[in-house]
Amino acid sequence: MANLDLTPRLGPDLNFVRKEMAAAERPPIGVGGLTHWLRTNLFATPTDAALSILAILALVWFLPPMFDWLFINAAWTGSDRTACITVAQGGLQPANWSGACWPFIHAKFEQFIYGRYPMEERWRVNLTAALFVLLLVPLLIPRAPYKKLNALLFFVAFPVVAFFLLVGGSLDLSYVETPLWGGLLVTLVLAFVGIVVSLPLGIILAMGRRSKLPVIKLLSVIFIETVRGVPLVTVLFMASVMLPLFLPPGTNFDKLLRALIGVALFETAYLAEVVRGGLQAIPKGQFEGADSLGLSYWQKMRLIILPQALKLVIPGIVNSFISLFKDTSLVYIIGMFDLLGIVRQNFSDTNWASPETPATGLIFAGFVFWIFCFGMSRYSIFMERRLDTSHK
Template sequence: MSTEMSSAPPSGTASRAYVRAAAAQVLPPPVATSGLIGWLRTNLFSSPGNTLLTLLALLIAFWIIPGFVRFLITDAVWSGADREACVAKGGVLPGACWAFVKDRLAYFIYGAYPVESRWRADLFFLLGALGIGWLLWLNAPRRDLGLVYFLVVLPLAVYGLLSGRNPLAFLAYPYDLVTGRSVILGLVFAALLFLAGFLVARSEGVRAGRAALFGLAALVILTAAGLAFERLWGAIGLAPVDTARWGGLMVTLVVAGVGIVASLPLGILLALGRRSKLPVIKFFSVLFIEFVRGVPLITVLFMANTMLPLFLPDDITVDKLLRALVGIALFASAYMAEVVRAGLQALPKGQYEGAMAVGLGYWQMMRLIILPQALKVTIPNIVNTYIGLFKDTSLLLIVGIFDFLKAIETARIDPQWAAPTVSATGYAFAAIVYFIFCYGMASYARATERRLSKADKR
């Protein structure tokens, strides 16, 4: 009895016999649900139908990809001075003639832009890359200044660099009211400068009387700045380069950049106008959007290039490239307006009521509450419109503007490079360039969506 009693566990220790004193060893997840095997089972072989589609896709890839690899890489000609490097030898036709692309690369980028002035085009590429990087880098300092640089400073600097003309000459037009050189033009630009200052002040909640004084001050200050900069620009002395000599990838990026930058603000104004309660504004917004969306882009370009000069006085001429820029910007803005309108309609009515309940005016409500949410919802559609606009710049060659594709079209018929694979190589190079730009926009948009959607996840 005493032995049995002595061997019994002390009081209170029996309940602790099943409590683990140390953490259990962490076991790796099953091989079938993690790593490469898990990803393959989840995404490619999750069901019999998915497995069949995966195998079919692999068969198509094995049928197509080797031919592209042979033509573009293994059988390609990488060096040579003329067509002799890319003609058939021994009855065997070579692959892509990359020697042709290498020889004409500068022509593809600059077109007929003067060789001695190409440093200005290089500076344009550098300034554009700086502006895009400033905006897209999420941790960049003072991104608000980056937006001003990209939307205001960069377009003016690019125009001044590439054309060699004063980019702020339009600010001196109100001075024509005093000199009498062009009273109508001076009145138009004076009204625009005054209206811009007035609207900026009103958007900040300034009363109408003070906003009018702010608009008048903006008119005087900007006109004086334009006159001062006109003298400074004359001292710089850049040689003018007519837009007819612009060409290549440079023109494609200029046209796409102007269309992308101008289409979003114009589209926002048109979308707000279409939802306006004022009948006149709503009517003209709907009329413009539906008319532009009802005709193809090539028709708009032909109208801007051929028909517009017929409606202008004989002493007024508009540059061909400028006509195309305006046509593309207006065309893209009509589609962008519908994209923005979809985002506005997707927001619940409570957002509008809450903004009005705290005393915000219409423009403050739109700027601070409504538009940020609406644009967030429509990011995929906005980027899709941008990608379509970038590719649609290839239609410029039809109206005689020397864009990137037009440069390739002209170079491929050069007798110096009259070889069987030169045309296919030129088009392949164009496809690669367009794909790089479009895929870059799409990739950044997906990353932005993931970042902004974190707050919506549960």
């Protein structure tokens, strides 16, 4: 049998080898475009098609009347309730007004923001808000320089400066007692302090619950389960009513400070469980690898374990922050007027007593809450995508 020559015979002209990139072509018909998107996302199956049609019909039924009520038939100008009632034959009579009462929001807007904070001192609130934004925005931008300095200023220096600006009593600033605070000011103060205090305490409690030291673990479990077993309203009542009973007689413990302590401790217990879930999701090999490098416990947690665990539980952490921001409205029960509380308080103003005033005020408050909560949600999604490097 003759030997076969299997060596490929390559001539000088290699016509079958592409020397440049092929030009991009349009996607096949039915794979791209609006039709494909609708078929894939809304009408993929008969069930999806039925649900999509029902949702579209619900939107068509609900959105036009809502738009008319909010904008088309709404009252936009006026100085009292007469702007928000209909003119009937025989004189002005209250009736079922078919639109929102936006003059009420315009007239009470500053009160919704500042509460009863003295008008001549509100520049201090504005300055505090400006400092907050100037320090927060660079901290949220991943590539912004001087991150450590920025974090030190935001989490350490800013709370001290904000305290002296808002409370006063020194540096030639008049003293403004906290019962005069209200509106969005109180909502943001409660949310900011609760978030800044609860996150590090929650991390410590999560590590304490996973500790091998029986006393540390027992104390952490008792605190977490006790606080999680009661509603926030109970915690606020305890902080407002019961806590002063355990202090020496004559001790003046500010009500806002009591609420801050109650909100922060309540949120700490929930964040501790969120972080603990992230710690349990870390593979055992990560702990063993850190031990093999000779790292101490705190070096292991700070450099290897916690960065991975916190990245895994970003949705849970942000969900807790959003819940905390909305739960600040519960301080209305203990006599403090946050944004929602001060909106509700103004419903009793006889100058603006009209059928549509309560609905307009509640929609305004809900929209403000939605803006902050939606912003936190979108930023958390951005950070998830940025930090999701495990499968790239």
